[in-house]
Amino acid sequence: xxxxxxxxxxxxxxxxxxxxxxxxxxxxxxxxxxxxxxxSGSGKSTLLNILGMLDVADSGExxxxxxxxxxxxxxxxxxYRNKFLGFIFxxxxxxxxxxxxxxxxxxxYYQRVGRKERQEKxxxxxxxxxxxxxxxxxxxxLSGGQKQRVAIARAMVAEPKVLLADELTGALDSTTSYxxxxxxxxxxxxxxxxxxxxxxxxxxxxxxxIVYLRDGVIVEDKEIEQVRASEYVQ
Amino acid sequence: MFSxxxxxxxxxxxxxxxxxxxxxxxxxxxxxxxxxxxxxxxxGLINTFDEAFGSDATNVFYIFPxxxxxxxxxxxxxxxxxxxxSDLKDIKETFPMFVENISPRIFRSADVVYGEETNNYxxxxxxxxQQFPEETIMMKGRYINQRDVEERTRNAVIGRLVxxxxxGSRNSMGKYIDIGGSVFKVVGVFQDDGGDNEERQIxxxxxxxxxxxxxxxxxxxxxxxxKPELGYVGAMAFERNLTRFLKExxxxxxxxxxxxxxxNVAEQLKQxxxxxxxxxxxxxxVAFGTIIAGIIGISNIMVxxxxxxxxxxxxxxAIGATPLNVISSILxxxxxxxxxxxxxxxxxxxxxxxxxxxxxxxxxxxxSPYISIGVAVFATIILILFxxxxxxxxxxxxxxxxxxxxxxxx
Numbered sequence: 001x002x003x004x005x006x007x008x009x010x011x012x013x014x015x016x017x018x019x020x021x022x023x024x025x026x027x028x029x030x031x032x033x034x035x036x037x038x039x040s041g042s043g044k045s046t047l048l049n050i051l052g053m054l055d056v057a058d059s060g061e062x063x064x065x066x067x068x069x070x071x072x073x074x075x076x077x078x079x080y081r082n083k084f085l086g087f088i089f090x091x092x093x094x095x096x097x098x099x100x101x102x103x104x105x106x107x108x109y110y111q112r113v114g115r116k117e118r119q120e121k122x123x124x125x126x127x128x129x130x131x132x133x134x135x136x137x138x139x140x141x142l143s144g145g146q147k148q149r150v151a152i153a154r155a156m157v158a159e160p161k162v163l164l165a166d167e168l169t170g171a172l173d174s175t176t177s178y179x180x181x182x183x184x185x186x187x188x189x190x191x192x193x194x195x196x197x198x199x200x201x202x203x204x205x206x207x208x209x210i211v212y213l214r215d216g217v218i219v220e221d222k223e224i225e226q227v228r229a230s231e232y233v234q
Numbered sequence: 235m236f237s238x239x240x241x242x243x244x245x246x247x248x249x250x251x252x253x254x255x256x257x258x259x260x261x262x263x264x265x266x267x268x269x270x271x272x273x274x275x276x277x278g279l280i281n282t283f284d285e286a287f288g289s290d291a292t293n294v295f296y297i298f299p300x301x302x303x304x305x306x307x308x309x310x311x312x313x314x315x316x317x318x319x320s321d322l323k324d325i326k327e328t329f330p331m332f333v334e335n336i337s338p339r340i341f342r343s344a345d346v347v348y349g350e351e352t353n354n355y356x357x358x359x360x361x362x363x364q365q366f367p368e369e370t371i372m373m374k375g376r377y378i379n380q381r382d383v384e385e386r387t388r389n390a391v392i393g394r395l396v397x398x399x400x401x402g403s404r405n406s407m408g409k410y411i412d413i414g415g416s417v418f419k420v421v422g423v424f425q426d427d428g429g430d431n432e433e434r435q436i437x438x439x440x441x442x443x444x445x446x447x448x449x450x451x452x453x454x455x456x457x458x459x460x461k462p463e464l465g466y467v468g469a470m471a472f473e474r475n476l477t478r479f480l481k482e483x484x485x486x487x488x489x490x491x492x493x494x495x496x497x498n499v500a501e502q503l504k505q506x507x508x509x510x511x512x513x514x515x516x517x518x519x520v521a522f523g524t525i526i527a528g529i530i531g532i533s534n535i536m537v538x539x540x541x542x543x544x545x546x547x548x549x550x551x552a553i554g555a556t557p558l559n560v561i562s563s564i565l566x567x568x569x570x571x572x573x574x575x576x577x578x579x580x581x582x583x584x585x586x587x588x589x590x591x592x593x594x595x596x597x598x599x600x601x602s603p604y605i606s607i608g609v610a611v612f613a614t615i616i617l618i619l620f621x622x623x624x625x626x627x628x629x630x631x632x633x634x635x636x637x638x639x640x641x642x643x644x
Contacts, residue, residue, distance in 0.1 A: 049638050054552060054637045074551075078551060089641070095550075112239075
């Protein structure tokens with residue numbers, strides 16, 4: 001589903017250049033639930049942004065579902081984002097003047113899906129995340145966990161090939177975090193490919209594979225069973 | 235781009251951001267309202283000027299006799315100049331290409347009696363052609379005609395208010411009135427847009443007035459109506475030639491400004507129109523200034539609106555909005571608000587001008603302010619157009635922002 005070869009990314013910081021990603025090689029198969037872990041500044045969010053076409057790499061190769069993602073103009077990138085990717089952000093990023101239902105239906109609006117169908121589908125996904133009764137509430141009327149569930153429903157409504165979650169439990173308490181991750185696991189069980197960026201061990205341990213980044217390079221890439229086994233040995 | 239869905243999305247945004255919508259719309263509506271009011275007031279001033287000169291024809295010279303102020307060719311200074319019948323004939327014969335009508339005016343005050351009613355009125359001895367420069371409107375009967383002048387008839391044409399004063403509700407036509415001891419038959423009643431004073435006058439043939447005054451050939455003033463096709467430049471040239479001709483005929487020094495006086499209505503009108511034109515230009519510049527202020531206002535608001543929505547734009551882009559989606563939603567919202575509020579301001583402004591009507595006429599010399607619908611619509615469209623551009627520039631900038639940068643905006 002995702003193939004990355006020798007990906008590099010730098011940022012100009014005044015007269016200095018900060019080399020954030022230093023040759024990342026990495027593949028994700030369809031249906032995987034992958035955690036990308038690392039400390040602050042390791043490059044995990046940058047990697048996720050590049051995978052989500054929110055940002056572009058300086059060099060390297062990125063294929064999404066076999067499509068070579070390179071030199072895309074903004075329109076094409078937007079279309080690919082809409083078609084292939086669903087985003088879940090730490091700060092939810094819901095539009096505050098739209099109801100939960102309207103927020104969830106928004107990606108379908110950009111796919112030119114008719115209004116009735118949009119609302120039916122949005123309601124179905126809200127039900128899926130247990131928020132059908134809250135569909136006409138504004139984000140300000142929802143708790144953090146509820147907001148994140150709305151964001152998950154919004155990410156899923158367009159039935160993307162890959163869900164990208166950036167610190168999705170970062171703004172939630174531990175109980176809600178486990179609930180949300182439980183939901184992510186449920187979605188993954190239905191065959192969806194999901195990448196979760198996190199710095200929390202327990203959240204990462206709810207994924208099927210963990211990729212560790214340090215200073216812009218992958219230092220470890222293990223299936224969860226291998227991780228648990230090595231932890232057991234230690 | 236113009237689907238029902240797009241509009242629904244825009245209306246949702248407008249409905250849920252009422253203050254922002256109100257501020258944008260109010261700026262535009264106020265800009266148009268001020269423009270229309272100022273422009274209309276300018277037109278109202280011009281109306282006042284036009285009205286002041288509108289009661290008489292504008293292609294007219296009034297020549298008033300005076301006294302010389304310089305000796306000339308053996309004649310002493312301070313000599314009284316009088317016009318007589320030969321002057322009328324000479325002017326007509328010397329300037330046949332220029333003169334449309336020529337008439338004397340012999341003003342006399344007289345007690346006028348009908349039955350028990352007596353009043354003092356101004357009588358004016360005129361030729362038949364005087365009707366045209368005065369733009370006298372006949373309500374009943376006829377004006378003084380050529381036969382009246384040639385045969386020195388005792389026919390009189392009375393003003394509307396003279397008829398009301400002397401005859402009340404009765405018909406004056408064919409009745410006889412006593413004017414300063416001479417009996418005249420009323421052959422016509424006139425009205426005049428020049429006001430009440432002009433409608434309290436009585437016209438009689440100038441030849442009859444001369445007959446009453448011991449068969450003199452003296453006339454008071456000369457009214458020359460020149461051909462309108464001469465235009466302003468031709469009229470000025472004619473005035474110079476006519477002045478030179480009369481000075482030579484009456485032995486008045488070329489430099490003497492007091493022998494007689496020429497009041498050139500065309501020149502006065504031109505000066506006043508020039509003044510009104512400058513005034514209108516100033517008002518128009520100020521009015522367009524308000525439009526520009528409106529454009530700047532809406533531009534500022536649009537920049538603020540887009541800035542405020544940067545994060546939202548980032549979210550929308552992250553979930554699939556293309557740059558065109560972003561630009562069109564901001565642009566359509568901006569154009570919709572400016573159109574609705576622009577035309578509301580326009581209608582309110584036009585309504586305000588109609589309401590003002592003649593309320594400011596007496597104190598501020600503004601008569602029936604108005605704006606042509608073409609100018610009003612043009613100004614409104616200009617504001618809408620620039621409102622659109624004002625929305626487009628920040629929208630385009632916003633559409634170019636990387637989603638990740640927009641998402642970080644707080």
